[in-house]
Every structure is written in C-alpha cells, then in structure tokens.
Amino acid sequence: MHYKVYDLVDTGDDRGGLIPFEGGMNVPFEVCRTFYIFNTRPGISRGSHANRNSQFLLVVISGSCKVKIDNGHEQTIATLNRPNQALWLDKMVWKEMYDFSYNAILLVLSNAKYDENEYIRNYADYQSALTTDGSGVKGDDASY
Numbered sequence: 001m002h003y004k005v006y007d008l009v010d011t012g013d014d015r016g017g018l019i020p021f022e023g024g025m026n027v028p029f030e031v032c033r034t035f036y037i038f039n040t041r042p043g044i045s046r047g048s049h050a051n052r053n054s055q056f057l058l059v060v061i062s063g064s065c066k067v068k069i070d071n072g073h074e075q076t077i078a079t080l081n082r083p084n085q086a087l088w089l090d091k092m093v094w095k096e097m098y099d100f101s102y103n104a105i106l107l108v109l110s111n112a113k114y115d116e117n118e119y120i121r122n123y124a125d126y127q128s129a130l131t132t133d134g135s136g137v138k139g140d141d142a143s144y
C-alpha cells in the first residue's frame with residue numbers, strides 16, 4: 001500500500017468540528033513537520049516529486065484540490081474536498097497537487113524534517129531509483 005484515503009476522527013461536538021493529530025490519532029506516523037499551502041489558483045500544479053524518506057498526510061482544511069498519486073507502476077487521482085478527509089502518502093510516491101479551488105488550504109504533516117536532498121524532482125530519476133535501490137513501492141504500510 002502506498003497511499004490511503006480515510007476519514008479523520010472528529011472529536012468536535014455541537015459547537016463545531018475539532019480534529020486532533022496526536023499519538024497515533026488520525027495520523028499513522030510521529031509528526032515532525034507541518035506546513036500548509038494556500039493562495040494557489042486553478043491551473044497551478046505543485047509537487048511533481050517523490051521523497052526518499054518523507055511520508056505525508058494531506059488534509060484540505062478549506063476548499064478542494066486533486067492529487068495525482070503515482071508509484072511508478074500505476075496512477076490514481078484523489079479528490080480532497082472535506083476537512084475530515086485525509087490522504088496518506090508513503091515515502092517514494094510521486095505526487096502532483098492540482099485543481100486547487102480559490103479558497104483551498106492544504107495542510108500537510110510529515111514524519112521527517114525538510115531536506116532538499118531527499119527530494120527526487122525528475123521523473124526519470126524517480127523511475128531509476130525505484131529499480132536500482134528497490135525503495136518505495138514496498139515502503140512501510142501505514143497502520144491505518
């Protein structure tokens with residue numbers, strides 16, 4: 001398994017929603033890094049890379065976007081349009097985020113610190129990394 005889309009546990013009540021990420025709740029790794037992407041417009045594409053070490057959890061907390069997920073063998077497109085829906089991506093997954101709505105805010109959690117050296121930004125390099133070092137498609141499964 002190299003990706004998973006799932007519903008997040010909402011601990012909110014009649015005052016509103018509240019989705020925590022802690023200690024295995026809602027996120028299948030220890031969170032080390034968080035960032036969010038915003039002010040991205042329709043027509044803009046982001047990502048188009050793979051990471052040797054980083055797993056990611058993507059949550060569109062406002063608006064919507066699509067994510068093309070590629071493990072070197074097959075492609076899937078996930079549509080994220082609810083703040084209680086998450087997309088987990090294993091390390092060594094090639095991803096592209098696109099079709100952002102005007103109000104989109106994409107929250108991203110990761111198990112690893114930012115390190116440009118672990119990014120593979122060229123698809124041919126990605127494919128040869130999959131065959132030469134065998135990493136990626138057999139990466140650790142999420143516990144979800």
Ligand code: TYD
Nearest residue numbers: 033034035037045046047048049113114115
């Ligand atoms: P980039 O990887 O191009 O973003 P995306 O995956 O959305 O296309 O990153 C854009 C810039 O932000 C680049 O200069 C690196 C920096 N950056 C960080 O400093 N820390 C991070 O965790 C991330 C994801 C990016």
